[in-house]
Structure formats: structure tokens, C-alpha cells
Amino acid sequence: GQQVMQIPQYQHVQEGEDFTTYCNSSTTLSNIQWYKQRPGGHPVFLIQLVKSGEVKKQKRLTFQFGEAKKNSSLHITATQTTDVGTYFCAGPSTGNQFYFGTGTSLTVIP
Amino acid sequence: EPEVTQTPSHQVTQMGQEVILRCVPISNHLYFYWYRQILGQKVEFLVSFYNNEISEKSEIFDDQFSVERPDGSNFTLKIRSTKLEDSAMYFCASSEWNRFSYEQYFGPGTRLTVT
Numbered sequence: 502g503q504q505v506m507q508i509p510q511y512q513h514v515q516e517g518e519d520f521t522t523y524c525n526s527s528t529t530l531s532n533i534q535w536y537k538q539r540p541g542g543h544p545v546f547l548i549q550l551v552k553s554g555e556v557k558k559q560k561r562l563t564f565q566f567g568e569a570k571k572n573s574s575l576h577i578t579a580t581q582t583t584d585v586g587t588y589f590c591a592g593p594s595t596g597n598q599f600y601f602g603t604g605t606s607l608t609v610i611p
Numbered sequence: 612e613p614e615v616t617q618t619p620s621h622q623v624t625q626m627g628q629e630v631i632l633r634c635v636p637i638s639n640h641l642y643f644y645w646y647r648q649i650l651g652q653k654v655e656f657l658v659s660f661y662n663n664e665i666s667e668k669s670e671i672f673d674d675q676f677s678v679e680r681p682d683g684s685n686f687t688l689k690i691r692s693t694k695l696e697d698s699a700m701y702f703c704a705s706s707e708w709n710r711f712s713y714e715q716y717f718g719p720g721t722r723l724t725v726t
Contacts, residue, residue, distance in 0.1 A: 543718060544704075592711070599644075599656045600656065
């Protein structure tokens, strides 16, 4: 079946450092969504990318969708303690299911 | 801001028992979903529901699972005979339109513990 892998699995950064998580799908995605899950919380939608090569920014967060629509990245500039959580990419499969990535857990050290 | 609600927040049950998890999606949303998340792992899709019927389901959603919209507001997930491996957080979600091409709003989850 379809697999959506993310690297790294865990990332510890000092506050103010940058952070990037990479998402790779085994199949082409029609769109990719990013969610953030705080510890003990539920996934919260961040953004959706649809077009090949698309780049979107939300303040310190930059999201990119690969040209082949099989990979994506999330980059956070100058991390803050409020950025702590697990970041998941997710997208629909050709088999009409919705797959979440394996997630990257971000710890920000003050 | 509208939100998805779920009850109970925590359910403890014995193996073999039936459980019903309840969700109230956002009122003007048309698509409803159930996901599960085993502790420390990724979120896994179970089922999507539209127009009073199942739209898609995963391999996890076998005959032990069923979903229902018993009235105009509730959306339920039933597990007929729980197993130890059903222990997980179950999230309900809803979206305004267009299945997986639209933002999904997640509820706070129900933690199911099967003993």
C-alpha cells in the first residue's frame, strides 16, 4: 500500500534555530496537507498545497510541494517554544484513502 | 469558532465488549471521518462518510467496525467486539466539502483502553 514517510522522526533545536521536516510519498499525491499536533492534542490543519512546485508561506513557516508531487517540506525559521509538537504531512491516495505521514516530533529548547 | 466535539474523552472497556464512540461534527460540514492513533504513532484513516453512507474505508475498518449518523448532529463509531489492539486514540473529523481536498477539523479525541 501507499506509504508516506517523514524525516527526521525527532528533532531537537535550540530556540531561534531553523527546522525542516521532509515528507516523501510512494505515489503521486493530488494534494498535500500539513497538520500540527501538540503533545496530548489533536491534529490541527496548517495548509494545503495542490500545484506541482507550489510554495506557500505562513509567517515563519514555508511549505513546498515537489515538482513530481511526491514530496513536500515544511521549514520553520527561528523556532519558538510555541512551535513544539509533531508535524504530519497527509494526502489522498489513488485508492481514495487519506494517508498521514509518520510525523516529525519537534522539541524546542529555550 | 465552531468545533468538533467527541464523547467520552476516555473509555475503558473489557476485551470482547462493544463500544460506541460519539462525535458531533461542525454543523454545516458534509464529510465526516474517523481516524485512530496508537500511542506515539501516526494517524491512521479508518473511514469517511458522506450523504449518510460510507464513502471510503481502509483495511483497518473491518466487519468489527461500523459508523452511523443516527440523527442530524451525531456521528458514531461502533466497535462490536473490542480487542486489546483496538486501544488507541480515536479522532473524529469533518470537512465542509470535497472529501480529501479540503481542510479537516479534528475533534479532541476519545482515548479507548481495552483491558
